[in-house]
Amino acid sequence: MTSLSISSLIFPSKSTLTKPSSSSFHGVRIAHFTPTHSPSVSAKRASSSASVVMMAKKEEELKEIRTKSTEELNEEIIDLKGELFMLRLQRSARNEFKSSEFHRMRKRIARMLTVKREREMEEGINKRLSRKLDKKWRKSIVPRPPPSLKKLQEEEAAAEAKESASA
Numbered sequence: 516m517t518s519l520s521i522s523s524l525i526f527p528s529k530s531t532l533t534k535p536s537s538s539s540f541h542g543v544r545i546a547h548f549t550p551t552h553s554p555s556v557s558a559k560r561a562s563s564s565a566s567v568v569m570m571a572k573k574e575e576e577l578k579e580i581r582t583k584s585t586e587e588l589n590e591e592i593i594d595l596k597g598e599l600f601m602l603r604l605q606r607s608a609r610n611e612f613k614s615s616e617f618h619r620m621r622k623r624i625a626r627m628l629t630v631k632r633e634r635e636m637e638e639g640i641n642k643r644l645s646r647k648l649d650k651k652w653r654k655s656i657v658p659r660p661p662p663s664l665k666k667l668q669e670e671e672a673a674a675e676a677k678e679s680a681s682a
Contacts, residue, residue, distance in 0.1 A: 576623070580630050588627050589652065595624050597661025 580588070599620050605612040635645050660668070 577626060577630070580627055585631060585634060588631055592624055592627050592631075593656060593659075594662055595620050595627075597659070598663055599624070601661050601663055 583591070599617070602612055602616055602620070606614075632645065635648075640648070
């Protein structure tokens with residue numbers, strides 16, 4: 516708990532009183548009081564269990580990613596990059612969005628690319644060849660809207676169809 520309080524005025528020392536040009540008022544001291552006791556043992560255990568749960572989620576997500584084929588991974592990477600682009604657009608337009616989604620999506624993309632690279636290494640594809648293949652793959656990507664935008668468009672179309680049917 517942090518609290519602010521005004522303790523007392525700071526009075527000048529005798530050495531500064533002899534100098535007439537210096538000011539005798541030095542301001543007000545603001546003290547910050549923080550608790551000196553250490554966190555309880557139960558709080559430490561709670562934080563360690565939270566990290567264990569997070570690690571379990573990551574491992575579970577990695578298992579899920581590893582079960583997918585390389586083609587499925589490529590498709591999901593494209594979709595996630597599109598979603599990331601949509602988030603950037605929302606941020607630039609100052610719309611409401613969850614800022615935590617940036618971190619989550621970037622991490623998920625990185626995990627997928629890591630699994631993809633692991634598979635390439637198992638096949639014996641070196642780094643240089645991997646970069647060449649990646650460039651070819653990026654050029655072959657057909658631009659398409661991300662799933663969230665498709666979903667919005669479908670919802671709008673359904674709403675318009677409902678309005679036209681009722682009118």
